[in-house]
Every structure is written in C-alpha cells, then in structure tokens.
Amino acid sequence: MKLLRVGPPGQEVPALLDSAGQLRDLSAHVADIAGAALTPAGLAAIAALDHAALPILPAGRIGPCVGQVGKFLCIGLNYADHAAESNMPIPSEPIIFGKATSAICGPNDDVLIPRGATKTDWEVELGIVIGKGGSYIPQAEALDAVAGYCVINDVSERAFQIERGGQWIKGKSADTFGPTGPWLVTKDEIDDPQNLSMWLEVDGHRYQNGSTRTMIFGVAHLVSYVSQFMSLQPGDIISTGTPPGVGMGLKPPVYLKGAEVIRLGIEGLGVQQQTVGHA
Incomplete structure (x- = not known):
C-alpha cells in the first residue's frame, strides 16, 4: 500500500493511493497515518478495506506521509x-x-x-x-x-x-x-x-x-x-x-x-x- 496525508499543514487527511492512482479518503477508518495505524494490526486493517469503495479525495497538497512523529x-x-x-x-x-x-x-x-x-x-x-x-x-x-x-x-x-x-x-x-x-x-x-x-x-x-x-x-x-x-x-x-x-x-x-x-x-x-x- 501507498499511504499518505493530503491537505493544508496541520489539517492533513489520511489517504491511500489506489492501484489506479486515485487518492482515497481513510479518515472514516483511521485518525491519521500515525501511531496505532502503523502497527501490524493497524496496517492489516487498512489493507482489508475495500479500497475501491473509499471516497475519492481531490488532488491537493501532499503533507508528510507520517503524522505525530515521536522521533x-x-x-x-x-x-x-x-x-x-x-x-x-x-x-x-x-x-x-x-x-x-x-x-x-x-x-x-x-x-x-x-x-x-x-x-x-x-x-x-x-x-x-x-x-x-x-x-x-x-x-x-x-x-x-x-x-x-x-x-x-x-x-x-x-x-x-x-x-x-x-x-x-x-x-x-x-x-x-x-x-x-x-x-x-x-x-x-x-x-x-x-x-x-x-x-x-x-x-x-x-x-x-x-x-x-x-x-x-x-x-x-x-x-x-x-x-x-x-x-x-x-x-x-x-x-x-x-x-x-x-x-x-x-x-x-x-x-x-x-x-x-x-x-x-x-x-x-x-x-x-x-x-x-x-x-
């Protein structure tokens, strides 16, 4: 999977880039591309979603691909x-x-x-x-x-x-x-x-x-x-x-x-x- 964050600084929405190059909104399923979403269980849950059914996000600024970085x-x-x-x-x-x-x-x-x-x-x-x-x-x-x-x-x-x-x-x-x-x-x-x-x-x-x-x-x-x-x-x-x-x-x-x-x-x-x- 290709995971990313889209939106203005501080207001990024978690997203997935699907196989057709479309941005898909993950915000109904994860709060951010951060923390628990990045654990094996978190990534498995994202992978199990029906990616084609996720809402399409319009193109916009791409933020840093990980939020809330501790180190x-x-x-x-x-x-x-x-x-x-x-x-x-x-x-x-x-x-x-x-x-x-x-x-x-x-x-x-x-x-x-x-x-x-x-x-x-x-x-x-x-x-x-x-x-x-x-x-x-x-x-x-x-x-x-x-x-x-x-x-x-x-x-x-x-x-x-x-x-x-x-x-x-x-x-x-x-x-x-x-x-x-x-x-x-x-x-x-x-x-x-x-x-x-x-x-x-x-x-x-x-x-x-x-x-x-x-x-x-x-x-x-x-x-x-x-x-x-x-x-x-x-x-x-x-x-x-x-x-x-x-x-x-x-x-x-x-x-x-x-x-x-x-x-x-x-x-x-x-x-x-x-x-x-x-x-």
Missing part, C-alpha cells in the same frame, strides 16, 4: 563514498543524530534557508518508518518492526552543523529541513530495501545518483542497533544516510542560495520537488 533519527556517513567526499573516516558503528520533528514538512513544500545560513545542502535518503517497535530488537527480527519506507531530503546547513560547535542537530533541524514522502510504501511492496536506486537533481543537474546497495549498515542492522539505545515506537522515522554528490563534497562546493528547484526520488517510493526560499 526523527538520522544515520550519518552511512555510504563509504559519501564519507570519503566529506573527508571523514568510515564509521565502525552507525553514527546516530536527531533532527527536530518540527523540521518535517511535505515532500513538495518549499525549503527555506534559515537566517544566517551560508552553506545549505541537500541529501536524498531512504527513510524507515517504524511499525512494531520495541527495545533490543534482534537483527534477525528487525524488518518485522518496519511499517514501510519513504523518501527523505535531509536538508543540512553545513556551517551550523560543522562550524558552530560540532553538534549536527543544529545544522539539520531548521523548519522545512525534513521533506518526507510523498508516500509511506508498506514493506510488502519493497522486495529488497538494500537494492533501490536513488537520485537528486538541482535545477535539472543530477548531483546524486546512487543505490541503497552501497549502505555500510543496512536497514535491519540500523533498526536493531538503534533499539539498543532507545525504544522505538510506531511512527518513529530513521533516515538512513545519503550517497555521494552532496554540495559540500563537490570541488568547489555548491550550496543552495535560493530560487533553485530540487527534485529527488527513490525507486518505488516516489518523487519530491521543492523550491528553495528564505526564512
């Missing part, structure tokens, strides 16, 4: 070639940092460069949405904890991230720095999350062209690993790192200045498009 976690330097372009060593264990949940926005909402920013950058990433959750999840059972996957643009202000005391969360958490969606694609539709092509373009120039094949730590490893340090709950998101081609790694570096159009996508998970503005 927005990210994995740093999870592609060896991205670590190299960042002049950082390949990590021996996953690097975990957070983005503020207030950074989350719709996949096609404007990205706003924050005040005082000078090095705003892009990162196409595979997002894991937790469905079952728990603590100390064995790696062999980790995929059972996954509700599905989505596209994330881990927008980053490198000066805040690297030059302002070394705390990554400061460079990752500005409003609009977490475009998420367009859809949450349930895991049954993804044969292998470690074999998905991914790309990102700015003003039509393709900067990132990679695959989840080259992750250092795969989805199952990451879910299990993160759960050793904190419990995971339904609707938590783990953004799994980016392949090479970020602006910081180019020679010379290229950063967003405003008015650019960013397009990015992951095989089977849809496409995002953002126009860059200023806060």
Whole structure:
C-alpha cells in the first residue's frame, strides 16, 4: 500500500493511493497515518478495506506521509563514498543524530534557508518508518518492526552543523529541513530495501545518483542497533544516510542560495520537488 496525508499543514487527511492512482479518503477508518495505524494490526486493517469503495479525495497538497512523529533519527556517513567526499573516516558503528520533528514538512513544500545560513545542502535518503517497535530488537527480527519506507531530503546547513560547535542537530533541524514522502510504501511492496536506486537533481543537474546497495549498515542492522539505545515506537522515522554528490563534497562546493528547484526520488517510493526560499 501507498499511504499518505493530503491537505493544508496541520489539517492533513489520511489517504491511500489506489492501484489506479486515485487518492482515497481513510479518515472514516483511521485518525491519521500515525501511531496505532502503523502497527501490524493497524496496517492489516487498512489493507482489508475495500479500497475501491473509499471516497475519492481531490488532488491537493501532499503533507508528510507520517503524522505525530515521536522521533526523527538520522544515520550519518552511512555510504563509504559519501564519507570519503566529506573527508571523514568510515564509521565502525552507525553514527546516530536527531533532527527536530518540527523540521518535517511535505515532500513538495518549499525549503527555506534559515537566517544566517551560508552553506545549505541537500541529501536524498531512504527513510524507515517504524511499525512494531520495541527495545533490543534482534537483527534477525528487525524488518518485522518496519511499517514501510519513504523518501527523505535531509536538508543540512553545513556551517551550523560543522562550524558552530560540532553538534549536527543544529545544522539539520531548521523548519522545512525534513521533506518526507510523498508516500509511506508498506514493506510488502519493497522486495529488497538494500537494492533501490536513488537520485537528486538541482535545477535539472543530477548531483546524486546512487543505490541503497552501497549502505555500510543496512536497514535491519540500523533498526536493531538503534533499539539498543532507545525504544522505538510506531511512527518513529530513521533516515538512513545519503550517497555521494552532496554540495559540500563537490570541488568547489555548491550550496543552495535560493530560487533553485530540487527534485529527488527513490525507486518505488516516489518523487519530491521543492523550491528553495528564505526564512
């Protein structure tokens, strides 16, 4: 299934994209694409509905595909070639940092460069949405904890991230720095999350062209690993790192200045498009 949320910010309606590409209203059956709706039982209940009988929703703004996110976690330097372009060593264990949940926005909402920013950058990433959750999840059972996957643009202000005391969360958490969606694609539709092509373009120039094949730590490893340090709950998101081609790694570096159009996508998970503005 492809689950999404449609409507103005803060007023999104839970929806399903049917096999014909029609938006179907789920609001009579679930309050939101969040929490209990993302558990195995919740997803099974949505799957059991007669999708063709659900009311059709008119096209409109697509919001972030998950609501009420409790934790927005990210994995740093999870592609060896991205670590190299960042002049950082390949990590021996996953690097975990957070983005503020207030950074989350719709996949096609404007990205706003924050005040005082000078090095705003892009990162196409595979997002894991937790469905079952728990603590100390064995790696062999980790995929059972996954509700599905989505596209994330881990927008980053490198000066805040690297030059302002070394705390990554400061460079990752500005409003609009977490475009998420367009859809949450349930895991049954993804044969292998470690074999998905991914790309990102700015003003039509393709900067990132990679695959989840080259992750250092795969989805199952990451879910299990993160759960050793904190419990995971339904609707938590783990953004799994980016392949090479970020602006910081180019020679010379290229950063967003405003008015650019960013397009990015992951095989089977849809496409995002953002126009860059200023806060």
